[in-house]
Amino acid sequence: GEATGEPDLVRKEKVVENLQRDMSAMPRRVVKGSHSRRALDLISHPRFELALAITIVLNAVSLGIQADWAVRNVGSDLPLAMRVTDYVFTVVFTVELLV
Secondary structure, three states: OHHHOOOHHHHHHHHHHHHHHHHHHHHHHHOOOHHHHHHHHHHOOHHHHHHHHHHHHHHHHHHHHHHHHHHHOOOOOOOHHHHHHHHHHHHHHHHHHHO
16 A cells, blocks of 8 residues: 555556456466366357356246246245256256356
8 A cells, every 4th residue: 555655546456457367377277187178168168158148048037937927826836847947947057057
C-alpha cells in the first residue's frame, strides 16, 4: 500500500496480472500425463461445450416442467420418468465435474 510507495490501485493491478499469468500457465502444467491431456482436450473441445450447453438448457426445461407438474399435483410423488430424468442429469453433471 502506501507504506511501500505504491498506490493501492497499482498494487492490485499487479496482483491481478500475476494471477492471470499463473492461471494461464495452469493447463500446461496439468497436461503432463496422457489422461490429463485427453481430459483437457475433451473439455476444451467446442462440441463438448455445445453438448453441455444443450444439456443445461434441457435441464432447465425439465425443471420447469417438473415445477409446473408439482404445482398442479400438490402432495403427489413425481412420476418415474421425471425422477429418472433428474438422475440422468445428475450423472451427466457429476461426470462433467469429475473430468
